[in-house]
Amino acid sequence: MKTHAFRIYKTGAPSVMKWEQVELADPGPGEVLLRHTAIGFNMVETYFRSGLYPLPGLPAGLGVEGAGVIEAVGRRVKGLKPGTRVGYAGGGPQGSYAEARLISAAALIKLPAYIDERTAAAAISKGCTVQFLFNQTHKLKKGETIVFHAAAGGVGLIACQWAKAVGATVIGAVGTEEKARLARRHGCKHPIVVKKPQDLTDAVMRITKGVGVDVVYDSIGKDLWQSSLDSVRRRGLVVNFGSASGTPPPLDLAREGTQKSAYFTRAAGLNYMTSHEVRKASARHLFRMIKSGAVKVRIGQTYPLREAAKAHRDAAARKTTGSTLLIP
Numbered sequence: 429m430k431t432h433a434f435r436i437y438k439t440g441a442p443s444v445m446k447w448e449q450v451e452l453a454d455p456g457p458g459e460v461l462l463r464h465t466a467i468g469f470n471m472v473e474t475y476f477r478s479g480l481y482p483l484p485g486l487p488a489g490l491g492v493e494g495a496g497v498i499e500a501v502g503r504r505v506k507g508l509k510p511g512t513r514v515g516y517a518g519g520g521p522q523g524s525y526a527e528a529r530l531i532s533a534a535a536l537i538k539l540p541a542y543i544d545e546r547t548a549a550a551a552i553s554k555g556c557t558v559q560f561l562f563n564q565t566h567k568l569k570k571g572e573t574i575v576f577h578a579a580a581g582g583v584g585l586i587a588c589q590w591a592k593a594v595g596a597t598v599i600g601a602v603g604t605e606e607k608a609r610l611a612r613r614h615g616c617k618h619p620i621v622v623k624k625p626q627d628l629t630d631a632v633m634r635i636t637k638g639v640g641v642d643v644v645y646d647s648i649g650k651d652l653w654q655s656s657l658d659s660v661r662r663r664g665l666v667v668n669f670g671s672a673s674g675t676p677p678p679l680d681l682a683r684e685g686t687q688k689s690a691y692f693t694r695a696a697g698l699n700y701m702t703s704h705e706v707r708k709a710s711a712r713h714l715f716r717m718i719k720s721g722a723v724k725v726r727i728g729q730t731y732p733l734r735e736a737a738k739a740h741r742d743a744a745a746r747k748t749t750g751s752t753l754l755i756p
């Protein structure tokens with residue numbers, strides 16, 4: 429069948445994304461043909477598109493997350509049939525920026541009746557990231573205080589609510605007053621508008637009475653890395669899990685390590701989402717958080733799929749809040 433998808437032939441500005449007609453074969457063994465109804469935009473796709481993160485090869489599809497309805501199944505596919513509603517994040521090659529695609533059945537997560545497809549596409553990647561950051565990178569506990577960067581973003585709003593449900597206090601870094609109000613409404617106790625890196629460190633030291641926080645979750649990288657290091661308490665943990673402003677500079681372990689003997693980690697999803705089973709268990713945990721009402725997924729903006737390049741531009745310009753969807 430014929431469908432449309434984005435391809436990139438070289439990395440660079442959003443204009444490298446090309447909307448093309450593509451021919452899909454019948455699903456092979458273990459594969460399904462999935463018609464997307466919603467596609468989750470993730471910041472990481474801007475890193476792959478720009479060349480900040482390497483792609484396995486070119487030309488390449490783009491997009492790690494989507495949800496939709498199965499149209500056809502190949503041989504040896506069990507438990508899924510035409511009409512089944514599913515979502516996914518990762519678990520195979522990129523290519524979710526497409527009206528329809530072939531995908532391994534093993535990567536798909538069946539959606540319970542209470543998760544609609546837009547919620548799935550808005551939440552699976554971002555929510556499963558929060559799930560591992562708060563359960564595996566560090567077991568977040570009641571009474572702890574954390575810094576969470578981009579607190580009004582897709583990952584950020586889920587994180588604020590999840591941390592509040594655990595009983596932790598969130599100091600959230602945001603870019604504007606409007607984002608601060610949004611983060612507060614989602615459980616962030618101390619939203620801080622950060623105009624320059626020192627704003628964050630000053631606020632953290634004021635709120636924690638000079639002690640610093642237990643954990644800093646830094647997804648901004650380059651621009652705020654030093655303030656992340658300066659905001660942690662003695663023997664606390666600094667987690668870098670994203671590069672919205674560029675990758676963090678090399679760590680001067682002798683200097684930074686000696687100051688507070690803090691722990692440092694780069695939490696890359698691929699070292700946590702190590703199998704389809706792990707991915708599905710993480711999604712089930714997320715779905716329970718949504719079902720309980722502890723986490724509400726906010727879709728801040730939607731774009732027609734064909735206008736995905738605009739979503740990339742708006743995200744880079746820090747215009748988005750909550751999750752962003754591309755709609756075929």
Ligand SMILES: NC(=O)c1ccc[n+]([C@@H]2O[C@H](COP(=O)([O-])OP(=O)(O)OC[C@H]3O[C@@H](n4cnc5c(N)ncnc54)[C@H](OP(=O)(O)O)[C@@H]3O)[C@@H](O)[C@H]2O)c1
Pocket residue numbers: 469470471472553554557578579580581582583584601602603604607647648651669670671672673674695696697698743744745746747748749750751
């Ligand atoms: N490690 C993993 O496995 C994993 C998985 C998912 C996501 N992530 C990371 O988590 C972060 C959030 O992802 P998301 O998709 O939910 O995006 P997002 O938070 O909705 O959007 C990014 C936000 O980062 C902030 N930001 C600060 N400096 C920026 C800059 N120079 N350029 C662009 N944005 C800047 C902006 O918020 P303010 O204006 O409020 O500062 C912006 O809205 C990203 O860094 C992403 O790479 C990591």
